[in-house]
Every structure is written in structure tokens, then in C-alpha cells.
Amino acid sequence: MTDQTGQGGGRGEPVLKLRGISKHFGAVSALTDIALEVHAGEVVALVGDNGAGKSTLVKILAGVHQPSAGTISFQGREVSLADPGAALSLGIATVFQDLALCENLDVVANIFLGREVGRYALDEVAMEIKAWTLLKELSARIPSLRETVASLSGGQRQTVAIARSLLLEPKLILLDEPTAALGVAQTAEVLDLIERVRERGLAVIMISHNMEDVRAVADRIVVLRLGRNNGVFHSDASNHELVSAITGASENAVSRRQQRRRGQDGGAQETHP
Known part of the structure; x- marks a missing residue:
């Protein structure tokens, strides 16, 4: 476990640095x-x-909410995220849980929605080439660029949403529950996608309730409890440590199960020296 600030330590200037961020609603x-x-x-x-x-916290970083106190530094300078447009222009892209995709439009149209190429008429060829290049770099499993989103799996929809977020070449991507409600194969697809995004040199913040998914891709795990920092862990942290930090309880079902297993292992060693 590292310190409570969530610092990476020894890696140079961070892409994002938050200090003293507070938010009050009345x-x-x-x-x-x-x-x-x-x-x-x-x-x-x-x-x-x-x-x-x-x-x-994610909505503050996306420019949806304004912090009541504290500072946000992005790429070494203090910034104000007054609205979602300001966050995007700085290089912060957000993929919310609902994805905000248009079911009746194809993959290319969804990737370029609101950012179409062509001054007087849509340049379909340029958009298709760019979309294909992005998806290829992400090792995406999309059967066709002209498939409608309605026909895609949950993992493929996440892929389209993440590819769309990369169009403006952000420096930081926020992923809100990217594997929620996905099956095993689709989850693996999305986790591979996050690895590809990391390999592009981007900073990634991922919200997730699934500890297995978190351990699979996270370099560090930052725990929030009741609106405060409550620990920073490496991906090899035990379930007991993480659950204790999340719930504030040192005694829970996970810790009791681990204690039982340790007792059984010890008993087995005594019986069979």
C-alpha cells in the first residue's frame, strides 16, 4: 500500500494532479x-x-460539476474545468456508463457523431479510414464499420465508445464501470481494450465494483470512503485489505473466509508434516 495521496511516485510530472478537492451540494x-x-x-x-x-469526482473531472474547493492541475498547470467542452479541449475524455450511443446509426457514424468530417458534405471515405485505423490500433473485434450499434454486443459497444473518445487525442480517459453487465468474454475484450489504451501512453481512470477486473488492469487502486481518500493499493492487494478500506470494517465475510482457509492449511500441515 502507498500513501493516502494516490501518488505514483518517481514517475515525473503527473498528467492529472488533484489537491484538496471538495464538493458540497447544499x-x-x-x-x-x-x-x-x-x-x-x-x-x-x-x-x-x-x-x-x-x-x-468523475463528473468534476468531466466538467459536469465544479468543485467547491481545491485545485486541479493538468499537464503541469492549474486548470478550471468550467464545462464538459473545457475538459475535452484540455484533453480529458469521459466514457460514461450509459455510453450515449445512437442505436440506429452504424459504427462510423457513432464514432464521428458531432465531429463529422467534411465542410460542405460528409467525407465518408475519410471517416471510414480514420475509424478503421482507430479500431485496428485498439485490436477491436468489430465485424463491420457499417454495422448498426443495435446489432453489437456490450463489449463491442464499449469499444465504439472508447474509440470515439480517442478522436480528439486526449491525454486522460475516464471510464465509468466499463465492464458492468458484461459476460466473461465481453469483459475480457474490454480489459484488453484498456490495455491497448494504456499502451498508447494515455492516463486512465477506471471506476469499477469488480475487484477481479480492477486487479487485471490497474497499476494502482484508489479507495474512496464517505467522500474521502481511504487508501491507495497496488493490484496485488488482498481482498481483505480492499474490502476493509472500502467498508471501514476489519472483520467481514472475506476476512473470516481467509482466516478459515489459513486455519485449514495449518491443520493440514500439522497432520501431514
Whole structure:
């Protein structure tokens, strides 16, 4: 486990640096004094129970909410994320859980939605080439660029949404529950996709409730509890450590199960020296 600030340590200037970020909604404090750093080519998983403040923090980084206090530094300078357009222009792309894809449009149209190529008429060829290049770089499993989104699997839809987020060449991508409600094969597809994004040198923040998915791709795991930092872990942290940090309880079903297993292992060693 590292310190409570979420620092990568020894990796140069972080792409994103948060200090003292707080957010109040009237009398309700959603976030209190949050510190976080994310470096290029690093995946940081943001975990916590419902109501821990994960979504609020992501919406602040996406420019949806404004912090009540604290500073945000991006690529070495302090910035203000006044709205989603400001976040995008700086190089922060967000893929929300609902993906915001148009079911009746094909893959190319969804990737370029709102950013179509062509001054007077759509340049379908240029858009198709760019879309194919992006998907190929991500090793995406999309059967055809002209498939409608409605015909795609959950993993393929995530792929389209992430490819769309890469169009403006961001430096940081925020992924909100990218593997939620996906099957085993589709989850593996999306986790591979996150690896490809990391290999492009981007910083990634991923919200997830699935600890197996988190361990598979995260370099560091940042725990929020009741709107505060509650620990930073490496991906080899035990379930007991993570659950304790998330719930604030040192005694729970996970720890009891691990204690039973240790007892059984010890008993087996005594019986069979």
C-alpha cells in the first residue's frame, strides 16, 4: 500500500494532479479534501461503496460539476474545468456508463457523431479510414464499420465508445464501470481494450465494483470512503485489505473466509508434516 495521496511516485510530472478537492451540494458533503495523481501510461482504478463519491469526482473531472474547493492541475498547470467542452479541449475524455450511443446509426457514424468530417458534405471515405485505423490500433473485434450499434454486443459497444473518445487525442480517459453487465468474454475484450489504451501512453481512470477486473488492469487502486481518500493499493492487494478500506470494517465475510482457509492449511500441515 502507498500513501493516502494516490501518488505514483518517481514517475515525473503527473498528467492529472488533484489537491484538496471538495464538493458540497447544499449541506451535503459529497467529497472532502481529495488528493489524486495519475501519470501517462497508467491505469488507476477508483473504487468504493455506493455513495463514496466516485461518480461525483468523475463528473468534476468531466466538467459536469465544479468543485467547491481545491485545485486541479493538468499537464503541469492549474486548470478550471468550467464545462464538459473545457475538459475535452484540455484533453480529458469521459466514457460514461450509459455510453450515449445512437442505436440506429452504424459504427462510423457513432464514432464521428458531432465531429463529422467534411465542410460542405460528409467525407465518408475519410471517416471510414480514420475509424478503421482507430479500431485496428485498439485490436477491436468489430465485424463491420457499417454495422448498426443495435446489432453489437456490450463489449463491442464499449469499444465504439472508447474509440470515439480517442478522436480528439486526449491525454486522460475516464471510464465509468466499463465492464458492468458484461459476460466473461465481453469483459475480457474490454480489459484488453484498456490495455491497448494504456499502451498508447494515455492516463486512465477506471471506476469499477469488480475487484477481479480492477486487479487485471490497474497499476494502482484508489479507495474512496464517505467522500474521502481511504487508501491507495497496488493490484496485488488482498481482498481483505480492499474490502476493509472500502467498508471501514476489519472483520467481514472475506476476512473470516481467509482466516478459515489459513486455519485449514495449518491443520493440514500439522497432520501431514
